[in-house]
Amino acid sequence: MPIQYYLFLSLALFCIGIMGTLMRRNAIIILMCIELMLNAVNLLMVAFSKMYNDASSQIFVFFVMVVAAAEVAVGLAIIVMMYRKVHSVDINILNRLKH
Amino acid sequence: MDVFEILFWLLTVMAISCALGVILSRNPINSVLFLIATFFSISGHYILMNAQFLAIVNIIVYAGAIMVLFLFVIMLMNLNADVEPQKSRLVQLAAIVSGGILFLVILAALRDSAVRGSIDKNATDIGLIKNLGKTLFTKFVLPFEISSVLFLSAMIGAMVIGKREAAPVTDNKNPKQN
Amino acid sequence: MTNLVYLVPLFPLIGFLINGLGWRTIPKSVGGVIGSAAVLASFAVSLGIFFEVKDGVSQVVTLFDFIQSDKLSIPLAFQVDSLSALFLLIITGVGFLIHVYSTSYMHEDEGMVKYFAYLNLFVFSMLLLVLGANYLVMFIGWEGVGLCSYLLIGFWFKNRDYTNAAKKAFVMNRIGDLGFLIGMMLILYHFGTLTYSDFFGQLQGDGPVVSASTYNWIAICLFIGAMGKSAQIPLYTWLPDAMAGPTPVSALIHAATMVTAGIYMIARSSALYNLAPDALTLVGWIGCATALLAATIAIKQYDIKKVLAYSTVSQLGFMFMALGMGAYTTAVFHVMTHAFFKALLFLGSGSVIHAMGGEQDIRKMGNLGPKMRVTQVTFLIGCLAIAGIPGLSGFFSKDEILASAWSHNKAIYWLGVIGAMMTAFYMFRLYTLTFTGKFRGTHEQEHHLHESPAAMTIPLVILAILSIIGGYVGLPPVISEHHTLNEFLTSSVTNLGHHVIDHSTEWMLLGISTAVAVIFSILGYMANRKPAFAVNTGIAKAMEEKWYIDELYDAVIVRPLRSLSLMMDRYAERMGIDAVVNGVGKGVRWGGDRVRLLQSGQVGFYIFILVIGMTVLFAVSFIWNN
Numbered sequence: 001m002p003i004q005y006y007l008f009l010s011l012a013l014f015c016i017g018i019m020g021t022l023m024r025r026n027a028i029i030i031l032m033c034i035e036l037m038l039n040a041v042n043l044l045m046v047a048f049s050k051m052y053n054d055a056s057s058q059i060f061v062f063f064v065m066v067v068a069a070a071e072v073a074v075g076l077a078i079i080v081m082m083y084r085k086v087h088s089v090d091i092n093i094l095n096r097l098k099h
Numbered sequence: 100m101d102v103f104e105i106l107f108w109l110l111t112v113m114a115i116s117c118a119l120g121v122i123l124s125r126n127p128i129n130s131v132l133f134l135i136a137t138f139f140s141i142s143g144h145y146i147l148m149n150a151q152f153l154a155i156v157n158i159i160v161y162a163g164a165i166m167v168l169f170l171f172v173i174m175l176m177n178l179n180a181d182v183e184p185q186k187s188r189l190v191q192l193a194a195i196v197s198g199g200i201l202f203l204v205i206l207a208a209l210r211d212s213a214v215r216g217s218i219d220k221n222a223t224d225i226g227l228i229k230n231l232g233k234t235l236f237t238k239f240v241l242p243f244e245i246s247s248v249l250f251l252s253a254m255i256g257a258m259v260i261g262k263r264e265a266a267p268v269t270d271n272k273n274p275k276q277n
Numbered sequence: 278m279t280n281l282v283y284l285v286p287l288f289p290l291i292g293f294l295i296n297g298l299g300w301r302t303i304p305k306s307v308g309g310v311i312g313s314a315a316v317l318a319s320f321a322v323s324l325g326i327f328f329e330v331k332d333g334v335s336q337v338v339t340l341f342d343f344i345q346s347d348k349l350s351i352p353l354a355f356q357v358d359s360l361s362a363l364f365l366l367i368i369t370g371v372g373f374l375i376h377v378y379s380t381s382y383m384h385e386d387e388g389m390v391k392y393f394a395y396l397n398l399f400v401f402s403m404l405l406l407v408l409g410a411n412y413l414v415m416f417i418g419w420e421g422v423g424l425c426s427y428l429l430i431g432f433w434f435k436n437r438d439y440t441n442a443a444k445k446a447f448v449m450n451r452i453g454d455l456g457f458l459i460g461m462m463l464i465l466y467h468f469g470t471l472t473y474s475d476f477f478g479q480l481q482g483d484g485p486v487v488s489a490s491t492y493n494w495i496a497i498c499l500f501i502g503a504m505g506k507s508a509q510i511p512l513y514t515w516l517p518d519a520m521a522g523p524t525p526v527s528a529l530i531h532a533a534t535m536v537t538a539g540i541y542m543i544a545r546s547s548a549l550y551n552l553a554p555d556a557l558t559l560v561g562w563i564g565c566a567t568a569l570l571a572a573t574i575a576i577k578q579y580d581i582k583k584v585l586a587y588s589t590v591s592q593l594g595f596m597f598m599a600l601g602m603g604a605y606t607t608a609v610f611h612v613m614t615h616a617f618f619k620a621l622l623f624l625g626s627g628s629v630i631h632a633m634g635g636e637q638d639i640r641k642m643g644n645l646g647p648k649m650r651v652t653q654v655t656f657l658i659g660c661l662a663i664a665g666i667p668g669l670s671g672f673f674s675k676d677e678i679l680a681s682a683w684s685h686n687k688a689i690y691w692l693g694v695i696g697a698m699m700t701a702f703y704m705f706r707l708y709t710l711t712f713t714g715k716f717r718g719t720h721e722q723e724h725h726l727h728e729s730p731a732a733m734t735i736p737l738v739i740l741a742i743l744s745i746i747g748g749y750v751g752l753p754p755v756i757s758e759h760h761t762l763n764e765f766l767t768s769s770v771t772n773l774g775h776h777v778i779d780h781s782t783e784w785m786l787l788g789i790s791t792a793v794a795v796i797f798s799i800l801g802y803m804a805n806r807k808p809a810f811a812v813n814t815g816i817a818k819a820m821e822e823k824w825y826i827d828e829l830y831d832a833v834i835v836r837p838l839r840s841l842s843l844m845m846d847r848y849a850e851r852m853g854i855d856a857v858v859n860g861v862g863k864g865v866r867w868g869g870d871r872v873r874l875l876q877s878g879q880v881g882f883y884i885f886i887l888v889i890g891m892t893v894l895f896a897v898s899f900i901w902n903n
Binding site for chain 1: 879
């Protein structure tokens with residue numbers, strides 16, 4: 001199984017995640033697509049750790065998961081707060097940065 | 100074609116189609132379910148590569164905790180297909196095109212890359228919990244401890260941000276302007 | 278004592294600092310004492326230096342290195358030799374008398390202490406000018422006296438006309454200074470040094486080979502500086518207007534010292550001018566023309582100070598005439614005698630103005646003699662001196678000028694005689710109208726008439742004595758073998774050699790001078806004994822209106838310059854530069870407004886740009902590495 005196969009798989013998942021962040025207007029779906037991107041990277045790293053027989057790559061994956069979990073918690077808190085204000089999760093409504 | 104390869108291709112197809120399902124479905128609940136399926140297929144890949152610990156952790160943490168959290172929030176907001184905002188077709192097209200271009204660029208860059216090698220079909224031991232644990236608690240013990248601090252801060256942050264304000268909420272129809 | 282020469286300018290400088298910094302708090306009499314004492318101290322040191330120089334001491338005292346670079350070395354140094362010692366005495370001596378006079382004249386003025394500060398600063402600058410051992414130190418003094426002239430002419434600054442006169446003086450001086458600077462730079466370029474001893478040594482022997490026209494150009498450029506400072510044609514119109522300042526200022530600056538700076542400079546540069554015959558011719562003719570022009574204007578002036586001002590311009594013309602003949606020491610002689618009698622005349626006129634309560638029009642004066650005996654007698658002595666009556670100082674110096682003109686250029690001689698005629702005429706016209714005849718003023722003025730206090734009359738008396746005896750240092754060859762002044766100055770000034778006049782011709786010239794002086798003095802008296810002031814017409818009107826020269830300058834120079842400035846302001850400045858500079862600002866603002874639209878606040882848009890950027894970066898690095 002040449003490494004190229006895992007490389008392209010991970011790349012495909014990553015690009016699908018990017019398309020998702022650009023295409024969707026729902027803030028929660030966008031967060032989910034970010035999770036998808038992170039997972040694509042995780043997959044690649046595990047593949048490399050198998051190839052080079054090095055465990056530190058898998059430890060890194062572990063920490064990526066840690067960070068992803070924390071990030072989701074905070075991100076969802078923000079989205080909930082946003083929903084309380086404007087009663088919608090449409091990102092087009094959040095254009096206060098314009099000012 | 101041995102079992103290993105068949106399983107690999109099966110899992111690959113499943114992962115990609117479920118990922119496509121995530122981004123293309125209108126109902127957000129469907130998106131969540133598709134994402135859970137994607138995670139399962141990725142865990143399958145992990146098991147194929149004998150990264151047992153990570154496979155299980157992937158299921159437990161991602162599919163089990165994070166996605167459940169997502170589902171809670173979606174159901175809290177009562178989102179379904181009809182209130183789902185959609186971007187215009189033009190923008191969607193632009194998004195797909197730019198994603199595709201990125202894919203092609205990196206693909207081209209990696210085609211001639213110096214990374215050569217193959218995944219050994221034979222099982223290795225580095226994915227076992229015992230070995231991972233040894234590395235984690237000796238070489239990477241400092242990041243491990245700090246990640247606990249990270250969790251603490253995330254918890255506190257989430258609680259502070261999500262707290263309902265003590266002041267009476269004004270008329271919901273007009274969001275505050277300030 | 279010569280080593281202490283730096284004390285000479287130092288005392289007035291200290292006086293300036295004390296009076297200048299404390300002019301609001303120092304009481305008036307104390308300020309006057311400080312100012313006068315400073316100049317007296319300088320005079321004492323100058324006297325000591327003079328006696329040493331008389332015995333043959335001549336040295337350069339260097340204070341410190343002012344400009345020191347690879348090719349250029351200009352120290353702040355003082356040159357003590359016969360020429361500078363003589364000028365030191367004149368400046369500090371006459372200056373001291375004028376300071377004493379001012380203590381009484383400016384007694385009622387609020388800014389009297391400020392006035393003394395300016396006077397001291399002026400004396401300091403003038404001393405720097407004459408003491409400098411190189412052209413740069415002279416130039417520092419040159420500029421300093423110009424500045425003080427501006428400050429003092431516009432001393433009563435609340436009057437717009439006076440400040441305009443001060444500006445006019447300063448600007449005309451500045452035009453001359455440009456010539457001076459160019460001359461200095463030419464000297465530096467060709468000879469590499471500004472120090473007198475180096476420069477003159479190079480001229481006489483071992484300097485670079487330079488074409489004759491270069492000497493002429495340098496000399497002419499330096500002379501342009503002298504034109505501005507010493508009020509020659511065409512830069513003389515500031516001097517009559519400068520009478521707006523207090524009368525002692527006119528006496529000190531515009532009669533005795535500042536205006537003689539040009540003559541000092543040319544006399545100092547005698548070695549240069551001896552090599553530039555064309556420049557000398559120019560100097561001589563301009564001096565002659567100025568002498569005549571100013572004299573014609575003076576005949577028809579009715580302000581007592583204006584008559585004296587034009588008389589000064591005319592006498593300066595005589596001095597430049599002498600310089601043009603190459604008779605530098607003669608010019609310096611006339612500087613000395615002129616300082617005595619012109620300062621005397623100005624101070625006397627100040628006394629008259631003081632008695633008349635500020636009136637300066639001689640048509641309103643008359644018969645002031647009986648009430649002001651000392652002023653009258655001293656003024657008469659001054660008039661006799663300037664007219665050239667034999668026995669007084671002016672006779673000897675003026676006769677020497679005419680004698681040198683005779684041996685060089687007869688045309689200039691006869692023109693000089695005409696100038697002497699007019700000088701005698703207008704001076705006695707002035708005297709007659711002021712001190713004799715019937716009083717033509719108002720009754721209050723008549724009651725106010727009184728002799729001036731001692732502080733004003735004693736300087737008058739001293740100057741009168743000097744006007745009488747000052748000529749005996751320069752006796753003509755027919756009378757005495759030794760020309761004391763010429764012998765004294767020979768060590769530092771080289772006269773252009775001239776033909777020796779034989780004795781009979783000399784007596785004839787003396788006779789002509791005497792006759793001219795006496796006849797025209799009497800004519801001046803007779804014509805104005807019973808004056809009838811008719812309205813002037815024709816040539817007389819032109820003379821009264823100063824030949825319309827000021828109006829000419831206004832039309833030819835001032836107005837075109839002003840319209841040029843306005844045009845430049847409107848087109849080059851507003852439409853050109855401002856538009857460009859403001860346009861840059863406006864352009865940035867406009868661009869900013871456009872770029873601001875990028876900040877739509879839409880998060881989706883931001884992510885999109887992020888992805889695009891990432892793609893571009895990847896693509897670029899990919900192409901780069903292949």
